[in-house]
Amino acid sequence: MKKAIILISLTILGVYLIDIFTGIGFGTQHFASGVKDAYLIGSKETLRVSNVVTSIVVNFRGFDTLGEVTVLFLASMALGGILYKKRHDVGERSVLFPSTRIVMSGAKLLFPSIVLLGAYVFIHGHLSPGGGFQGGTIIATGFLLMLITYRNYSVSHNRLSWVESLAGVLFISLGLAGYFVHDSFLANVFPEGKLNDLFSGGVIGIIYVAVGFKVAAELTGIIYTILHEKD
Secondary structure (H helix, E strand, C coil), X not given: CHHXXXXXXXXXXXXXXXHHHHHHCCCCHHHHCCHHHXXXXXXXXXXXXXXXXXXXXXXXXXXXHHHHHHHHHHHHHHHHHHXXXXXXXXXXXXCCCCCCHHHHHHHHHHHHHHHHHHHHHHHCCCCCCCCHHHHHHHHXXXXXXXXXXXXXXXXXXXXXXXXXXXXXXXXXXXXXXXXXXHCCCCCCCCCCCCCCCCCCCCHHHHHHHHHHHHHHHHHHHHHHHHHXXXX
């Protein structure tokens, strides 16, 4: 009975999906002159953003991005809650082999460069490929390198919580500012600037900085919790 219900449900879903995709009309003039042109023109002329993907993710569909950040926060909070009772004391970490001096020296030299690269990626997310999620992930890999290299390297959970919280508050505050000024959540409330300049895109660059810090703090917290799990 259960298999029959699943088969019927999948069949109905498949029929609807086929109907939707066949009705779009890929390659027709109506589809070609629709949403994509509004995004391309609006990104360049209205927002002054050269990276169209960024303008879509942070501005045109910025509410979706806020949802993605919220999902990441909930996932990290749930994982931290599950593994909390299985953590070692602070400073203890399950490392199979101690790192050599060469590895420790290399990690110490690479860490600032990794953090700088991550910051560069999310600060220039509206000008080049990249953004808050990518830059935050790069920064988290830098902390991962230090955590697996140095047995006693620790990260302050209080500082991570403050960074994550302030970044989230900034994101929501910018969204509410756009709502109160232009009656649209996450609408731009700052000067757009000139195309291809660092200080362009209005609120988009600031949002990506907030997202970068938020993602970096959440992923670093997840990594730190996992590495301190008891055997």
